[in-house]
Amino acid sequence: MQKMTMTKKLWGSLGIIWVAMLVLVGWGAWETRLTMLEERRNAMGDYVDMAINVIGDHAERSERGELPLAEAQRRAASAVREMTYDQGRGYLYIFNGDYELLAHPRLPVGTSVADFQNEEGRYLFREFVEDVKTDDGVVDYLWAHASDEDALAEKSSLNVLFEEWGWYIGTGVYVDDIDSAFLASLTHYLLALLGIGIPVSLLMGLVIRGVTRRLGGDPHYAAEMVREIAEGRLDHAIRLGDKDRDSLLFDIERMRAALAGTIGDIHRSTDEVNGVVEEIGAGNDELATRTEQQAASLAETASSMEQLTATVKQNAEHSGKARELAGETASNAARGHESMARVEASMSGINESAGQMSTIVDTIDSIAFQTNILALNASVEAARAGEHGRGFAVVAEEVRNLASRSSQAAQEIKALIETSDGKVVEGTRMVQETGKIIEIMVTDIQQLSTLIGEISSASEEQSHGIEQVNEAVSQMDRMTQQNAGLVEEHSAASQRLIVQSHQLRDHVARFSIDASGMRQSTSETLEASPDTEKRQSVAHSSQHEMADA
């Protein structure tokens, strides 16, 4: 078991009380002694005063001239010599500056006491003189005992200087009886002290025991532990005595354990909260970033929408213009068609004429042909006719020539007609083609018109759509702003939370607890084993078990 200073103190206090009492007793006794001494001395003083008065008287008388000095002195000395007290044991003496005794009950007058030494070897009378000069004239020394000449006893003498005559007057009193009285009273008191003190001590002892047991340890230690607890060091178990189950220290230890557990829990919670808060913070940051991004892309979208709106407007304008153009083109095409029709009409007119011409030419050609044939027949007949038919043959020949020329001319005309015809056909074909193309154009233009109409309506719808999108975008923008606001609030709240959390953590960090910070069951850790270290290791191992569990 550890030494408990408090016990020491208490016992010490008791001891001190004893000592004090003893001292008191001693002092009391001593004081008594001193008082007695004082009385003695006072008494001596009185006696000496008396002597001095007598001497003084004589001195006065001497001065007045009533007596001669020597006579006065003699009388005075004799008077003083006669003075006794204390049943004859007390006497006065006188000696002068030359150390001549002038009055003494036993020693004769004139004895030199300059070299007088007592049993101690002290030159008493010199000391007397010295003491009178320097001190109060009280000198303590050893002298023969009054009753027993062989024994020595304490004596105190008072010496006073009568300056007029240079006389030293003194007396001595035994103080040994004072000492014995002192001792007697001392013993008496001591016994009384013991008689009262011991039971009281025993009682106090019981009380002390009880208190210490109640405390369970030194209050300093307890205070230290509590201080440590107050300062947050909850990691060291308090040393307790064997079988200590209900002392203050035990309770403090329980408190410590409980605190450690709680703090451990708080620590874990704080860590978790910290973690979560940091997550929230991070998430918030991300959210903020995303919201910013969203706002940015919304801004982009808004600008794109503006561009789009502009484009759609342009589109609408253009399609309007296109429709106008289409209309113009359609009317132009209609006009073209009319021209085509007219051209076609004139073409067919030409065709007709050409046809007529052709017919006529054909007629001419067939006439030429027939003429040719006739001429040939004529030639044949002429040939048959032989000589007689010669002239006829010539005529026939000429006719054949004419016919041939006719035929040629007709052929040429025919060729020309054909060329023209060809051209006319070509022209007609081209006109028809053109007509077809124009028709196609007209159809296309109608389609174009339709398409443009559709484009226009589509543009309108687009415009509507864009308006709606704009609406949506600005709504989103508002929402994003709200979000941003919320995020900021969130962020601020988060920040505060973080601050709080950190503060909490700092608060909690003040406390140092066991590694696992687990709540210890006090009963487990106090499993009895007289050795402190063993107990502590048991405590630790139980903690580890709990940690491992």
Place this chain on the structure above:
Amino acid sequence: MTSLSQHADYATSEAQNREFLVFSLGEEEYAIDILKVQEIRGYENVTRIANAPEFIKGVTNLRGIIVPIVDLRIKFHLDKVEYGGQTVVIVVNVGERVVGIVVDGVSDVMTLTPEQIKPAPEFGVTLSSDFLSGLGSLEDRMLVLVDIDKLLTSEEMALVDRSSK
């Protein structure tokens, strides 16, 4: 088959100029003796005769005389057989018969000198070229001289006879 000497005889027997009627069949030009020619007409009013050979187009009424019309183009296996405004029928006298031959066209009456008339080459048995009496060679033309008698006198014409009756 006439021998070369026969041809030569024939050619030399015709020492003086002769007059030919030149007509065209397809791309070639033929000529016949003008004395064989009765007249020249256009191709019209030909009444078709059923079951007649192809080259016999039919008959026509020539001033009261029924004349069979033969298409030489078909007979000569020419590709182009058209009947248009220029198509001509040469009415020839072949012995007692009067036949009309359809030709593509009649050019004119020409007089050929003996120098211009060349003998026809021999082609062999497979080809009946009896009717080829010679070739008229002009500057830029080659006239096939046709012996119309030989051409139209044969079993073929017997058919004509039979069909025309």
